[in-house]
Amino acid sequence: MTALPEKTERTLGLVIDLDTCVGCHACVVACKGWNDQGYGVPLSDQDPHGAAPQGTFLNRVHSYEVLPESGPAQHVHFPKSCLHCDDAPCVTVCPTGASYKRVEDGIVLVEEEACIGCGLCAWACPYGARELDLAAGVMKKCTLCVDRIYNEALPEEDRVPACVRTCPAEARHFGDLADPESDVSQLVAARGGLDLMPEQGTNPVNKYLPPRPRDGWGEDTDVLAPFLEPVAEEPQGFLGWLDRTLGKL
Amino acid sequence: MHPAQSIILFTTLSGLGFGLLIWLGVDPTPPTGWVAFVFYAIAYALALSGLAASSFHLGRRDRALKAFRQWRTSWLSREAWLAALALGVSGLHALGLLFGIALLPLGWLSAALSLATVAATAMIYAQLRTVPRWYHWSTPILFIALSLSGGALLSGRVEIASGLLLLTGALQFWVWYDGDRRFARSGTTLASATGLGEQGVPRALFPPHTGSNYLLDEMVYVVARRHALKLRSIALVFMVLLPVLLLQLPMPHLFGLLALACHLAGVLTARWLFFAEAEHVVGLYYGKR
Numbered sequence: 001m002t003a004l005p006e007k008t009e010r011t012l013g014l015v016i017d018l019d020t021c022v023g024c025h026a027c028v029v030a031c032k033g034w035n036d037q038g039y040g041v042p043l044s045d046q047d048p049h050g051a052a053p054q055g056t057f058l059n060r061v062h063s064y065e066v067l068p069e070s071g072p073a074q075h076v077h078f079p080k081s082c083l084h085c086d087d088a089p090c091v092t093v094c095p096t097g098a099s100y101k102r103v104e105d106g107i108v109l110v111e112e113e114a115c116i117g118c119g120l121c122a123w124a125c126p127y128g129a130r131e132l133d134l135a136a137g138v139m140k141k142c143t144l145c146v147d148r149i150y151n152e153a154l155p156e157e158d159r160v161p162a163c164v165r166t167c168p169a170e171a172r173h174f175g176d177l178a179d180p181e182s183d184v185s186q187l188v189a190a191r192g193g194l195d196l197m198p199e200q201g202t203n204p205v206n207k208y209l210p211p212r213p214r215d216g217w218g219e220d221t222d223v224l225a226p227f228l229e230p231v232a233e234e235p236q237g238f239l240g241w242l243d244r245t246l247g248k249l
Numbered sequence: 250m251h252p253a254q255s256i257i258l259f260t261t262l263s264g265l266g267f268g269l270l271i272w273l274g275v276d277p278t279p280p281t282g283w284v285a286f287v288f289y290a291i292a293y294a295l296a297l298s299g300l301a302a303s304s305f306h307l308g309r310r311d312r313a314l315k316a317f318r319q320w321r322t323s324w325l326s327r328e329a330w331l332a333a334l335a336l337g338v339s340g341l342h343a344l345g346l347l348f349g350i351a352l353l354p355l356g357w358l359s360a361a362l363s364l365a366t367v368a369a370t371a372m373i374y375a376q377l378r379t380v381p382r383w384y385h386w387s388t389p390i391l392f393i394a395l396s397l398s399g400g401a402l403l404s405g406r407v408e409i410a411s412g413l414l415l416l417t418g419a420l421q422f423w424v425w426y427d428g429d430r431r432f433a434r435s436g437t438t439l440a441s442a443t444g445l446g447e448q449g450v451p452r453a454l455f456p457p458h459t460g461s462n463y464l465l466d467e468m469v470y471v472v473a474r475r476h477a478l479k480l481r482s483i484a485l486v487f488m489v490l491l492p493v494l495l496l497q498l499p500m501p502h503l504f505g506l507l508a509l510a511c512h513l514a515g516v517l518t519a520r521w522l523f524f525a526e527a528e529h530v531v532g533l534y535y536g537k538r
Binding site for chain 1: 452
């Protein structure tokens with residue numbers, strides 16, 4: 001079971017737009033909310049009201065600053081969850097077969113009843129996408145909301161991952177990345193979607209759209225500049241006398 | 250990586266135990282009767298207490314036996330199978346020796362299985378591309394070298410143990426030297442981790458959460474690195490130099506035992522460093538590398 005499938009029928013995943021993400025963490029909250037009551041054991045918190053609270057999350061938003069060669073620094077919000085890799089190293093290291101990649105849609109899942117909580121899959125993941133739930137002792141990870149996307153009890157517009165549904169900036173997109181005609185594939189092609197850590201050889205399914213270059217201050221944009229010109233280049237009156245006198249010293 | 254006591258004890262003790270089983274297995278004139286019983290009892294006590302310690306690293310110990318299921322792909326699963334087979338075959342060999350019957354081919358098989366067990370234990374770490382310090386051929390070689398020298402020491406092979414200890418010490422020294430350069434050589438940086446390298450030089454601005462989490466506790470362990478040089482020196486002195494000196498003294502039983510105690514303390518220190526110094530690439534996302 002922990003052998004990876006040669007090929008999956010579909011390749012479902014996310015495309016995350018670093019240009020439009022505003023870093024509001026709504027996807028983090030929506031993910032925690034949905035997955036607290038859906039697939040598998042709830043996402044526990046430790047010491048939630050104490051001095052050092054922490055908990056299990058399947059999605060987290062980092063923030064980075066990028067300093068270009070010229071021009072101002074840019075602030076990039078960076079949501080990160082499981083990338084459902086084609087060559088997922090977390091799956092092959094699993095001793096029990098609890099970790100697996102689905103043939104039908106490529107989603108990487110954990111069968112929690114078979115998980116012994118050894119943590120080796122979390123060590124094998126370069127992205128930090130897996131977190132051991134400290135209350136249940138089993139590994140938790142993004143399920144791509146497998147209990148939403150095929151759920152016919154939900155209205156059709158809700159049959160997407162909770163993070164995608166909730167994103168107010170529409171920075172998260174969900175679809176089949178193996179189908180070149182799908183919206184997500186077109187988006188990746190148009191915007192130059194990137195793999196994270198390609199040198200790790202994981203072949204991630206999720207793609208990241210890099211931030212677009214920022215506008216510079218061209219000459220014609222500075223419409224107020226003529227009105228802000230100094231009225232007098234040379235100081236007059238007393239200040240002028242002071243300036244000339246001090247200059248002679 | 251977080252240096253958990255359970256896996257430090259596991260790799261150290263079972264490494265010693267299987268090392269002793271290797272030497273007992275290849276011995277052309279193996280001990281018999283009560284002497285064989287004592288040697289095998291020591292080897293089993295070490296190997297089994299190591300394996301028992303490893304189970305304390307599990308989130309769900311009640312399901313530990315499921316770890317035997319995926320031997321086709323998982324080194325952890327292979328390690329479990331090889332350990333069980335090595336202990337089983339060694340047990341048969343030992344049973345013969347207790348009654349004075351030495352079935353040498355059975356001994357060779359038990360030695361080969363014990364060697365493979367140590368190699369499989371090391372491969373659990375060496376397979377992880379996410380930890381460049383471990384993702385290297387030297388990881389299984391060092392584990393095997395330590396196991397062989399410890400086993401030689403335990404089985405009272407003075408000349409072999411002295412030679413192996415010196416070789417292992419030299420290898421360990423080089424592994425530390427080279428290991429310090431492997432993260433940079435791996436080519437994984439914050440730029441490749443975020444894909445932002447095209448735009449400029451990325452820098453972690455603020456973390457996704459104010460507290461800690463499993464990832465930071467488990468894989469971004471940075472405490473006590475500043476003492477690394479001192480600890481490396483202590484490890485090398487206790488693991489190699491003191492045992493080699495003590496082995497050259499008369500009264501082999503007294504000083505041999507002392508050499509063994511020093512070696513064990515040294516290996517435990519080196520194993521602590523093996524985990525504590527290992528840098529996981531996920532630390533890059535948190536600006537910690």
